[in-house]
Amino acid sequence: MSRREPPRTEEGLYVLHDLRSVDWDAWRGAGERDQEAAIEEGIAYLQDHADVEEGDTAVFSVLGHKADLLILHLRPTLAELDAAEREFEKCALAEFTDRASSYLSVTEASGYTEAAADYFDPDAEADPGLQRYMDSRIHPELPETEFVSFYPMSKRRDPEYNWYDLPFEERRELMEAHGDIGRDYAGKVTQIISGSVGMDDHEWGVTLFADEMTDIKHLLYEMRFDPSSSKYAEFGRFYTGRRFAPSDLDAFLAG
């Protein structure tokens, strides 16, 4: 029983998916002044946190009963993420929300592909293009699309489908083939992959951005027939959101 070779990984920004439910009963029952204060402070919180020097913050309306708001934070340190989460509780909007769920992770690039392997090789010549590509993965810009899909996932460790017991080369091929599907959706679907081993209940968070929700659906359905997913993926809950500008918080809360 020998140990398998892990890929090298590099991490960039810490990520918090902060999912909150609106307490609509409290909202309806609130006076106009309290509502105004909540909107004002809520917009200020969202705008100030989007204006950080490094990283970003965005807000989404979440469909269904699992949550109403997804506040997505990216920060260079866990300390800043911790602060961003707790600062929300200071603002008057917090009074009208409950925490529904969350996910903690850190943007990750891994050295499975040959190009990526070079990136992690201290003896390889520096390749500016590769450097830019890896950097875009671990210091991503949040795309300005209308829709987002978020889910956490892990790789299976079952007797017949044990990702962590596959030889490195086999995993590399599976990852490359899986990436090929993603590339077919370039321009339609953008992804942020973040690792969470030791940080949260699954091993990765996947955040997909698109202007057509059906593009995300087609991409993931196609991937499900690929061995990386069909044999080795275990999915958590899926959250679907629709982005809105912080300044539209009042429209969101008006129902």
Added chain:
Amino acid sequence: MSRREPPRTEEGLYVLHDLRSVDWDAWRGAGERDQEAAIEEGIAYLQDHADVEEGDTAVFSVLGHKADLLILHLRPTLAELDAAEREFEKCALAEFTDRASSYLSVTEASGYTEAAADYFDPDAEADPGLQRYMDSRIHPELPETEFVSFYPMSKRRDPEYNWYDLPFEERRELMEAHGDIGRDYAGKVTQIISGSVGMDDHEWGVTLFADEMTDIKHLLYEMRFDPSSSKYAEFGRFYTGRRFAPSDLDAFLAG
């Protein structure tokens, strides 16, 4: 480990199964005026949303403790669905309800059958009958039956029962055989199939309509002996509802 061929799919209307519990304690404790306002606004909400240009909204009384109301929305865009969900919170009826569950999906037709394959083939001659059939699947009318059964489901990805690792042809045969059972119940049970990969926790939502609940029971029991279900289906929770006209909301709330 090669990738399997996914079927083509076409999507139509976004679907939200919005399951709510009535806060009966609050209802009993409410004054007559508050009750009247809740009924009036609730009826207006349900009727206005049923009167949309494209799509539909219907309401059902749900049996058992899992929920009391199922509000079923179909809309051409996710934005409209998002609005329909949040608009409910503006109406006085919302004060007497809690969100119990929900399911987000989009009506789907897939290209497994030979006929359907033609539909997705850009070189095939247009077939108006097929076009009407496919259209009826992705732009369905809500049948006016008394009962509804709703459940989400996924296909298994286990070593011995791995739907996503079956060759396309085998899946096609299984789907056709499965469809044959459904056809035996034509006129008794009507179905709406909606896909939710990337949108919610299972892969499909199944909504069945009938005037006799036992017809749905017989259909699903028969299907359970078919390999599509017996080997490859994983079911979520089942919800049973009884349709009522929005104008009967007062009778529903009277107990």
Added chain:
Amino acid sequence: MSRREPPRTEEGLYVLHDLRSVDWDAWRGAGERDQEAAIEEGIAYLQDHADVEEGDTAVFSVLGHKADLLILHLRPTLAELDAAEREFEKCALAEFTDRASSYLSVTEASGYTEAAADYFDPDAEADPGLQRYMDSRIHPELPETEFVSFYPMSKRRDPEYNWYDLPFEERRELMEAHGDIGRDYAGKVTQIISGSVGMDDHEWGVTLFADEMTDIKHLLYEMRFDPSSSKYAEFGRFYTGRRFAPSDLDAFLAG
């Protein structure tokens, strides 16, 4: 991969196991008048619903934290069951209860045994004894025993233990052998079997009645060594109740 032959089934009365918790804090805090009204209306609800023309209603004290009351309704239509559930919310007793769980099903007789096969055969001669037996299964009288055990269950669909992939004849033999164990407890334990495919989260509800709880324990323990259970059964939660007359509701609530 061929479809297996399902058994014929016949359905009789719709069944709701309505499990409720008493809000003892509210009860202790209530004035004598409110308590009296709750008892009076609660008794009236239970007696009126037991007095229906077709079907029955009984009430049980449930042991442990999962619930305090089991109200068991049998009705010829889902509409009447739906009404019975919601009518409870009108009565003052409801104010002191929360819904803890529930199960929806319909009494079922299936055509596995040879005798039963005759029953479903339109060409077979009518057999009054068989007719009475089948009728007793789908239009059961609630036995007047002190104890009840209720649990939902499904048959497994795993690669090695797949009930739905067994040939009809094998299932028939398993069902007959299983029934034999039950017959050894005739006079001690009475059962109501109700199907719930498409109606609730498991496939059947099993309700067992006895004057000695250990008789139910012995019966089910013996069954667990029978392949029908040891290989093919998946059980939900178990609820143990003690019947009381509606008129003893005050004694139940006195603690």
Added chain:
Amino acid sequence: MSRREPPRTEEGLYVLHDLRSVDWDAWRGAGERDQEAAIEEGIAYLQDHADVEEGDTAVFSVLGHKADLLILHLRPTLAELDAAEREFEKCALAEFTDRASSYLSVTEASGYTEAAADYFDPDAEADPGLQRYMDSRIHPELPETEFVSFYPMSKRRDPEYNWYDLPFEERRELMEAHGDIGRDYAGKVTQIISGSVGMDDHEWGVTLFADEMTDIKHLLYEMRFDPSSSKYAEFGRFYTGRRFAPSDLDAFLAG
């Protein structure tokens, strides 16, 4: 597929593990008089129930968030257990507790060992020593140790590890070997085994008593390497408690 032979069992006292959380916020907020009444009535409840003619009642402080109090009742009839549970709700202490969990079972001796087989054999000569041993298992005295560990468990029914599909003789050997480990801890760890088939969600409740918690840990860790556990056991949640005298309820509540 033949039925396996079940062991004979004999039952003695019905057992309720009643796990409750203290509502510390309510407790801190209560006036001195209300606290005194709660303590007085709580002590009276615990002492009166410990003083029953047959059976016993003991109370433990539970570590961690799962519960604060374990009230353990043993009674000759389910009716008395039902009464004991509901009588608690009458006492002022109940106002400061919520029900966190519970487990219902009945003390059980089974005829796996040869000696025990004799006990169940109507033709065997009466053996007073055996009689006393079996009686001590089904009418146990609660040991006066400081610590308790409680957990429910079932035997597996999986294709490769199916307890209920093993021949009787094999199960007998496994049970004897398992019992041998327990005997090595005689004087250190005392156990009460109670069956719950048909009564609660698992098949048995195991309650272990010791003055050193690490003795329980060592015993169970050793057992985990024994096939009875390593292959055939499925465990529920574990609760760890520390016994206190009813008269020390005030010290318990003082924090």
Added chain:
Amino acid sequence: MSRREPPRTEEGLYVLHDLRSVDWDAWRGAGERDQEAAIEEGIAYLQDHADVEEGDTAVFSVLGHKADLLILHLRPTLAELDAAEREFEKCALAEFTDRASSYLSVTEASGYTEAAADYFDPDAEADPGLQRYMDSRIHPELPETEFVSFYPMSKRRDPEYNWYDLPFEERRELMEAHGDIGRDYAGKVTQIISGSVGMDDHEWGVTLFADEMTDIKHLLYEMRFDPSSSKYAEFGRFYTGRRFAPSDLDAFLAG
């Protein structure tokens, strides 16, 4: 089916991971005086408990919705741990917290490695270095790092991956190889291993300390490819915390 040889274990300090959520609504709504009292008493509680003669207490801010505070207690007896847990409820800070989760265990050293086997061998010569090493494992000092990762885990008992059915020698090799990975992170990641068989729902608690969260991530990701984890580990939930000094409680609560 023979019993496998368990390793010897030695236990040191009992450990409680006490995870609490802050009730931010109550906190925002509280008057300045109540806030000051809560801070003052909270700091006193944390400092007094850190100042115990044997053992330690530390506090961490937890990221995400699962909890806000992790109070980590180590004590020589369960009775002291029980007291520490309940004493918290006496302090004014408790009013603003709810219990989110917890884990009960005891620091453990086991005799898998050859060196450790000597330690447990009464005939082996005393080895002061080994003694110090074992002692550091069961009487650990809490490292003063910024971050902590806590998760409970068990070893699998599945047919193909059954840790408890492996020969001792095989387990010993696996444990040594696993330990080697840990040693590569010496100086970066410190661990406390505590056993919980018979005490809580998993078999061990793992608490990792580091100044860079990514060091913990790299360590655990590497371990996941090692058979001890890839084949035999089952993980519970993961909690990520950031240590703060008791005197910084006001800053923590300020958001």
